[in-house]
Amino acid sequence: MLLNPYAAYLAIYMDPITRLVNHLQRFVPFSEKDIPALKEHLGTLHVGKKEHLVEPLQPCNEHYFVVEGCLRMYFFNEKGDEQTVQFAIEDWWITDHAAYTQGVDSHFCIQAVESSTVLTVNRKIQEDLFRALPALERYFRIIYQRAFAAAQYRMRVRQDYSGEDTYLMFKKSYPDFVDRVPQYMLASYLGITPEYLSVVKKRHA
Amino acid sequence: MLLNPYAAYLAIYMDPITRLVNHLQRFVPFSEKDIPALKEHLGTLHVGKKEHLVEPLQPCNEHYFVVEGCLRMYFFNEKGDEQTVQFAIEDWWITDHAAYTQGVDSHFCIQAVESSTVLTVNRKIQEDLFRALPALERYFRIIYQRAFAAAQYRMRVRQDYSGEDTYLMFKKSYPDFVDRVPQYMLASYLGITPEYLSVVKKRHA
Numbered sequence: 001m002l003l004n005p006y007a008a009y010l011a012i013y014m015d016p017i018t019r020l021v022n023h024l025q026r027f028v029p030f031s032e033k034d035i036p037a038l039k040e041h042l043g044t045l046h047v048g049k050k051e052h053l054v055e056p057l058q059p060c061n062e063h064y065f066v067v068e069g070c071l072r073m074y075f076f077n078e079k080g081d082e083q084t085v086q087f088a089i090e091d092w093w094i095t096d097h098a099a100y101t102q103g104v105d106s107h108f109c110i111q112a113v114e115s116s117t118v119l120t121v122n123r124k125i126q127e128d129l130f131r132a133l134p135a136l137e138r139y140f141r142i143i144y145q146r147a148f149a150a151a152q153y154r155m156r157v158r159q160d161y162s163g164e165d166t167y168l169m170f171k172k173s174y175p176d177f178v179d180r181v182p183q184y185m186l187a188s189y190l191g192i193t194p195e196y197l198s199v200v201k202k203r204h205a
Numbered sequence: 206m207l208l209n210p211y212a213a214y215l216a217i218y219m220d221p222i223t224r225l226v227n228h229l230q231r232f233v234p235f236s237e238k239d240i241p242a243l244k245e246h247l248g249t250l251h252v253g254k255k256e257h258l259v260e261p262l263q264p265c266n267e268h269y270f271v272v273e274g275c276l277r278m279y280f281f282n283e284k285g286d287e288q289t290v291q292f293a294i295e296d297w298w299i300t301d302h303a304a305y306t307q308g309v310d311s312h313f314c315i316q317a318v319e320s321s322t323v324l325t326v327n328r329k330i331q332e333d334l335f336r337a338l339p340a341l342e343r344y345f346r347i348i349y350q351r352a353f354a355a356a357q358y359r360m361r362v363r364q365d366y367s368g369e370d371t372y373l374m375f376k377k378s379y380p381d382f383v384d385r386v387p388q389y390m391l392a393s394y395l396g397i398t399p400e401y402l403s404v405v406k407k408r409h410a
């Protein structure tokens with residue numbers, strides 16, 4: 001008997017570890033025999049919209065992989081306004097890497113923008129997993145290399161491009177994302193005011 | 206017969222590969238038996254002060270490790286002014302990671318701030334070396350993870366701190382570096398004018 005295609009779809013995509021493994025296999029030859037190690041050591045967390053995973057001045061000992069939903073990392077600037085520095089949607093990792101790597105308190109908040117399902121990896125376990133699974137270490141070498149390349153590029157965009165050009169480049173890179181998050185969060189990520197974002201969006205609707 | 210200590214010092218530190226291996230061994234257990242692979246595949250380059258390693262809109266197929274000297278990465282902003290985005294002194298790596306990783310033309314320049322000696326790794330060779338030397342891949346996973354953590358932190362500093370605080374934090378992190386490079390380069394890296402940098406330096410001399 002054939003499986004209902006929708007049920008098969010759910011069976012594949014609703015299991016967080018399977019979703020992560022499918023993602024890993026796009027970058028490295030991750031062996032099926034290593035899946036039990038992931039199942040044993042990674043946690044699954046469901047967080048409601050606006051719920052916080054990391055509060056400021058608290059430790060940040062987990063690395064989060066978004067299975068479904070959207071997280072963001074932000075801080076409160078000197079005026080007390082929220083300043084978003086990063087978003088993470090499906091198949092993206094997010095954490096405060098300085099706090100995570102060094103085991104010190106975070107100066108950022110990590111919050112669910114939407115109701116989300118995430119996999120969590122504790123920093124000590126991540127180091128053990130790298131020793132046990134060289135393919136996982138290779139995957140993270142590639143991911144960190146790409147993340148740092150994107151950060152270099154973003155630094156240039158923020159220093160050199162107008163708010164309008166920054167928005168257009170972001171929209172070109174992430175076309176489905178522009179309307180997915182509250183506009184004040186997107187505006188602070190882009191370094192422009194919500195009012196100016198509204199003007200620019202209308203101009204390029 | 207005992208070696209002259211100064212000659213021994215030179216013997217250790219003037220050989221670029223030995224300097225790199227000493228550095229690698231601070232992060233990973235890099236085996237002596239893997240040194241010939243580095244000697245075979247890495248190049249050594251001497252560049253004069255102000256000489257360019259990468260010109261804009263040219264490929265950037267090398268990753269540079271500074272053995273001695275100082276490099277910087279910069280671009281020309283819309284006004285035509287140089288904008289420094291990164292420095293690299295001894296034991297630091299530098300490249301335009303987006304161009305290097307994807308094999309596309311660079312939108313940055315990489316220039317020697319001082320007369321420098323660098324080791325070079327071609328991007329295709331680097332991938333082969335990662336396959337041959339897992340310790341090297343682990344080292345770069347750690348280095349990229351730290352670089353991305355620093356980029357997240359720098360993004361926050363640039364968005365939230367005054368020019369004066371940015372200078373003070375930079376001076377605290379790199380006390381010997383503040384007077385090592387031309388002040389207009391340091392000012393553009395910190396996102397302030399050379400005139401303001403001069404005022405702030407006098408205030409905190």
